Amino acid sequence: MAIPTFRQLEYLVTVVDTGSFTRAAEQLHVTQPALSHQMRALESTVGGPLLERLPRSVRLTPMGRAVLPHARAALAEAERLHTVAQRTAGLEGGELEVATVYSVSLGILPPVLRGWRRRHPGVRIRLREYPHADRLQAAMASGRADLAIGPAPTAWEGPIRELGVEEFAIVLPADDPLADRPSGSVALIDLADRTWVHYAADNGLADLLDHVCAQAGFRPQAAIRAEQTAAAPLLAAAGLGPTLVPANIVPPHFDGVLLRPDPPIRRTLTAYTRTRPDPLTVAFADHLADQVRANPAGFPAAATLPARTDAPARGQNLLR
Amino acid sequence: MAIPTFRQLEYLVTVVDTGSFTRAAEQLHVTQPALSHQMRALESTVGGPLLERLPRSVRLTPMGRAVLPHARAALAEAERLHTVAQRTAGLEGGELEVATVYSVSLGILPPVLRGWRRRHPGVRIRLREYPHADRLQAAMASGRADLAIGPAPTAWEGPIRELGVEEFAIVLPADDPLADRPSGSVALIDLADRTWVHYAADNGLADLLDHVCAQAGFRPQAAIRAEQTAAAPLLAAAGLGPTLVPANIVPPHFDGVLLRPDPPIRRTLTAYTRTRPDPLTVAFADHLADQVRANPAGFPAAATLPARTDAPARGQNLLR
DNA sequence: CCGCAGCGATAAAATCTGCTCATGGCAATT
DNA sequence: AATTGCCATGAGCAGATTTTATCGCTGCGG
CATH class of the missing domain: 3.40.190.290 (D-Maltodextrin-Binding Protein; domain 2)
Structure with a gap:
């Protein structure tokens, strides 16, 4: 089964919307024969004519009318795909998986997450907690999260970022x-x-x-x-x-x-990843480092620490 | 803006589902480097890494996780597009636009449509009626319907099929x-x-x-x-x-x-189109000719004619 | 009726894309 | 240490897509 191309679907939709091959070609910045070829190819792919070529216009066939909404929908999904990718790259969307030890999720992380959420409300964080730094490291090594936060790992080859003490x-x-x-x-x-x-x-x-x-x-x-x-x-x-x-x-x-x-x-705290991290992970780690530098994990001034409950359940989505 | 290809999206989804480039390549009957290339191209298109390559597995990045559902959705729409095209070609789906004169929609057409519906329940018929054969012909010439049924048109260049008298x-x-x-x-x-x-x-x-x-x-x-x-x-x-x-x-x-x-x-009745008709239109015209041949539009045997109401409103969907 | 404009189809040439084959580098396993 | 598993990269080739040129048809206006 040959599959159509997004290009062909875009050509079909534009021809229908403009009512002519020539105007569609202009709008899409290709030549009319290219568009003519691709329409023929698409019709061959789906197994029948989609357009009736009239002297001064084009008209959808029954098959064309059946196919058109799906062509639009596929193009819309491609557009959405691009949009969510851009949003993730621009720190406006996406979901980050963070792994840490229990004490970190009680101590330094809550104010960090609060600050992150204020600056990047569209980005979700998924948190996984481990009782022991060794287990954190093992989970991270086996691909469990995007970013680990905890005591410095041993014999770690990927990027490690020191956060503070x-x-x-x-x-x-x-x-x-x-x-x-x-x-x-x-x-x-x-x-x-x-x-x-x-x-x-x-x-x-x-x-x-x-x-x-x-x-x-x-x-x-x-x-x-x-x-x-x-x-x-x-x-x-x-x-x-x-x-x-x-x-x-x-x-x-x-x-x-x-x-x-x-x-x-x-105890030294670090953020570490397996490989060079993607933009969202980098941004979060930067934010984390900035926050910890601004609020070192030492003895609390009472006014700076919020009320706490027990540690959240594992894998619970903390934000949004 | 560069657009991804369906092929690339298919590669992404299969890598994620199989958990490895090599197995995905096997499943898709391409070589691993082809797949690797296309994944790289896709990542370049969307503007960031979608997959983290681990030693024995792959893992989605936050951007990959955001993008994946849309990749799946676009592929699903392409599949649906293909399905509806096939159904239309196989006379199981689609919608046919038929134009005729008032008398035909009172006379020969109802039993024809009934027979058609029985044989092709998935195909919808949209009927347009005109008071005068000249208006029918003009509408057809200007691209108004897939098929016209009425008195033989004058000076018509497209295919004409005689139905009977x-x-x-x-x-x-x-x-x-x-x-x-x-x-x-x-x-x-x-x-x-x-x-x-x-x-x-x-x-x-x-x-x-x-x-x-x-x-x-x-x-x-x-x-x-x-x-x-x-x-x-x-x-x-x-x-x-x-x-x-x-x-x-x-x-x-x-x-x-x-x-x-x-x-x-x-009066001779005909079915006519502007150009060589698409498969669905051909099938309907065949059915129409067969029915009229079996039931000539002459004096009625009383038992064969059903009760009638006034002509349906224009553009009303007769079936389903 | 004729000339011209509008419009899509087709052919040939140019350019681009997708794939295969070959190979290299790294990690895990035996 | 040797082997296996796995992905990345480069070069080459075939096919796909686009451009340029041209043709044929219809509609419009003088």
Whole structure:
């Protein structure tokens, strides 16, 4: 089955709309014989005459009348195709798939997404969350998202963009003996005999907590292992034990206390892709980097952090 | 603006559906480089990458995801276009525009259309009626319909197909002194002193009546000029005066009398087109000729003629 | 009636497009 | 390390599309 060309369909529609081969050829900036040829070719393709050539006009045959609306529709879809491509290239449309770890989607991402939505209301973001940076990296490697945001990947060959440093805090209840230290900081070793609000085994923060405590010379005993990252600071403030969280995921109206670990605990955040990213992904990464630079992921000023709920369900479309 | 080709869109869709360039190329019976080239060309046309090439798979970019549904839709329309063309060529679809004179649409055409509909239920007929054969011919010459049915056109260069002869009858009321002639015929001159049920000036039957009466040696006085062709036999049966009608337009349950004019008055009916007609028009004309040959437009057997109403409005879609 | 304008079809030449074959580079698997 | 899987790129060729030139037909106006 030979298929018509968009060119032929465009010729047909223009001949019908102008009422003549000659005027259609002018309008389309081709010569009349080219148009005549292509009309013949189209008629051969569909298996019958579409136009009756009258001395001073043309007229659709029954087959022509049946075919014309579909010719128009196909051309309209091609036009739409072009329009959505342009809109995506111009950051006015399209959908971006972003993958990240739980803590990032609680911390730095919400204000970033808010800013993005304000500037590019036509672009949708689809977010996928992973509990552990390793799983994020594996998903990204296997083609799961357009852009990953999280701790720097290991042995990654594609483009990596450094966003900044995420700073961690110790959370204690307000009435803890260490809560009102003038320095506002605490050495991990001073919490060695505490039972901790730890994290579920598959959460990357569990590894991090174990690692920094090991470096301080002790192994943290778990009072509870939080399944949801956002629950950890709340449980710690409630007195179940200290916990370690990225400072910027802590809610503003928080009845616990944040102390700086001494020495400080930081983690570099990056945005990375497999290959040279497409324009929309580049634009989003630029926006992300600008926002994080303007609002470093350190200790919160209370006024800058909005109220939070639990992490959104996986794959949920956050915007629009 | 460069436009994509259907081929390129087909390539895109197949790559996405098969998940690989190589398998898509196999499925489409082209080589992989051809496909690779065309994908590159398509991406250049739309202004950005549509596919991310992973080591063992491909993945749509945001722009690719935006574009894909429109690619599918355009291909679907091309397929529909082909389908409707085929259906029209196979007499299963399409719409035919038929032009005729009032008397034909009362007489020979209804059973023809009924038969056509039974055999080709998917084909629609659009009927246009004209009061006079000259107007029918003029309309046809100016491109008004696909096919004309009526008296043979004068000085016509296009294809003409003879259908047969339409026979005329004199209509009188049942109690007319001439009503029960054993011969069942009457010479026009015997009605010379009557006032007639004539036709409106623009009706071709007016010319015909005047012409045949002039040949018989008199000029018919009009008691009334019927605007609707179908009204004439009814008015004559009601006693307003004799009239002359194509025999086959007379209703079956008719309380008037039909007499054969002596000598007989006949008119050749034809189907004609401007140029060599398209397959659907040919098929309809064939059907028409067959039907008229099987049921000549002469004096009716009462059982074969259905009840009738007034002529349908112009341009009304008769079927479906 | 004739000349001219309007209009689409056809042929030949020029140009463009789409495909194949050959090959290279990279990643994954054995 | 060798092999397989997979896409990209370049060169060449055949077919498709367009342009230029011309013809034939119809309609219009003088």
